[in-house]
Amino acid sequence: MLVLGIETSCDETAAAVVDSDGHVLADVVHSQVALHAPYGGIVPELASRDHLRNLRPVVEAALERASLGIGDIGGIAVTARPGLSGALLVGTGFARGLAYSRGLPVVGVDHLVGHLLAAFLRYDDVASAPPEFPFVALLASGGHTALYRVDGLELSQVQELGATRDDAAGEAFDKVGKLLGLGYPGGPVIDRLAREGDPSAIPLARPMKQSRSLEFSFSGLKTQVMRWVAENGAPKDDQTLRDLCASFQRVVVDSLVKKAVTAATGERVGTLVLAGGVAANSGLRQHAREAAERASLALVVPPLRACTDNAAMIAFAGSTRLARGEDDRFTLETSPHTALLQVTRKGRGRR
Numbered sequence: 001m002l003v004l005g006i007e008t009s010c011d012e013t014a015a016a017v018v019d020s021d022g023h024v025l026a027d028v029v030h031s032q033v034a035l036h037a038p039y040g041g042i043v044p045e046l047a048s049r050d051h052l053r054n055l056r057p058v059v060e061a062a063l064e065r066a067s068l069g070i071g072d073i074g075g076i077a078v079t080a081r082p083g084l085s086g087a088l089l090v091g092t093g094f095a096r097g098l099a100y101s102r103g104l105p106v107v108g109v110d111h112l113v114g115h116l117l118a119a120f121l122r123y124d125d126v127a128s129a130p131p132e133f134p135f136v137a138l139l140a141s142g143g144h145t146a147l148y149r150v151d152g153l154e155l156s157q158v159q160e161l162g163a164t165r166d167d168a169a170g171e172a173f174d175k176v177g178k179l180l181g182l183g184y185p186g187g188p189v190i191d192r193l194a195r196e197g198d199p200s201a202i203p204l205a206r207p208m209k210q211s212r213s214l215e216f217s218f219s220g221l222k223t224q225v226m227r228w229v230a231e232n233g234a235p236k237d238d239q240t241l242r243d244l245c246a247s248f249q250r251v252v253v254d255s256l257v258k259k260a261v262t263a264a265t266g267e268r269v270g271t272l273v274l275a276g277g278v279a280a281n282s283g284l285r286q287h288a289r290e291a292a293e294r295a296s297l298a299l300v301v302p303p304l305r306a307c308t309d310n311a312a313m314i315a316f317a318g319s320t321r322l323a324r325g326e327d328d329r330f331t332l333e334t335s336p337h338t339a340l341l342q343v344t345r346k347g348r349g350r351r
């Protein structure tokens with residue numbers, strides 16, 4: 001079955017066509033980064049209006065790129081949670097309207113489950129193999145950072161091993177980016193600057209270094225950077241800025257990779273999967289590769305376009321339910337919360 005995926009939960013308007021095996025036939029993303037840049041963060045009202053303006057052309061472009069018409073599509077998968085409420089309503093309203101008018105089934109997808117399953121996407125121009133179950137996934141995005149054991153494609157087969165106690169990793173990148181005047185989102189800019197910086201130039205302590213738990217904490221690290229700036233002033237030259245970015249990134253990456261490898265070995269799985277926007281970070285990708293090799297783990301890192309927000313991961317995440325004949329046409333509701341909050345937490349039962 002060919003699935004049309006629609007994603008409008010935050011600041012990307014995206015549409016994609018994916019088959020049931022995860023083969024991506026078309027993948028179109030319209031970014032709103034330039035629209036929000038002057039405000040230093042996402043303005044929800046502007047996001048909704050821009051999704052309204054762009055969603056139809058983006059869907060049309062995806063169908064055109066796949067050389068398909070809407071008549072070739074077997075079902076629609078749309079992000080229904082979590083996200084900005086107005087932005088989610090634009091996507092789900094559009095998907096429902098299209099489903100009604102074309103007599104198609106539509107299912108609501110959890111954006112974070114989409115991220116978690118992005119490693120299954122197959123692109124014509126990238127050689128890759130899907131991860132084997134069971135695996136441990138590190139999901140690090142702008143609003144969420146956690147480790148999961150994944151035994152299958154269903155939500156009931158996902159178990160949380162540990163999550164952040166405070167800020168998400170992407171949030172830490174963005175807050176430090178803002179603090180250093182690097183604009184929004186800070187993650188990609190810090191990544192670029194860190195490549196030419198010395199990660200040991202500025203001493204920053206790794207959060208929860210002594211703790212054996214699989215939880216993360218990043219807000220204290222952000223405070224360490226704030227304190228450094230308060231004591232030393234804003235970086236006076238380009239090299240100091242690069243060094244500060246590299247030192248900060250090294251600590252975030254160390255923390256993510258150490259706990260991910262501990263989780264994978266503790267769960268006795270053979271595979272570690274990276275997911276979410278922060279998985280686009282070049283330092284994380286490289287460090288994870290080295291650590292996985294040392295621990296004899298297979299590492300699956302989706303291509304960059306599958307890590308950051310896109311609709312192909314939404315289409316694939318919805319395809320199992322669509323293939324079973326499920327349809328949310330009359331029940332589709334949006335929610336600011338992720339369904340992953342309800343997955344079993346190891347040792348604690350269902351939350």
Ligand code: KG4
Pocket residue numbers: 010115140141142143144169170171173174185186187188191276277278279280281282307308309
């Ligand atoms: O998954 P995503 O695209 O959207 C959410 O669902 O949140 O993640 C966005 C987050 C932002 O915080 C952004 O700064 C971060 O991912 N990000 C990066 C990089 N690319 C995106 N962080 C570090 N390095 C990158 N290269």
Ligand code: ZN
Pocket residue numbers: 111115141142276277308309
């Ligand atoms: Zn995302």
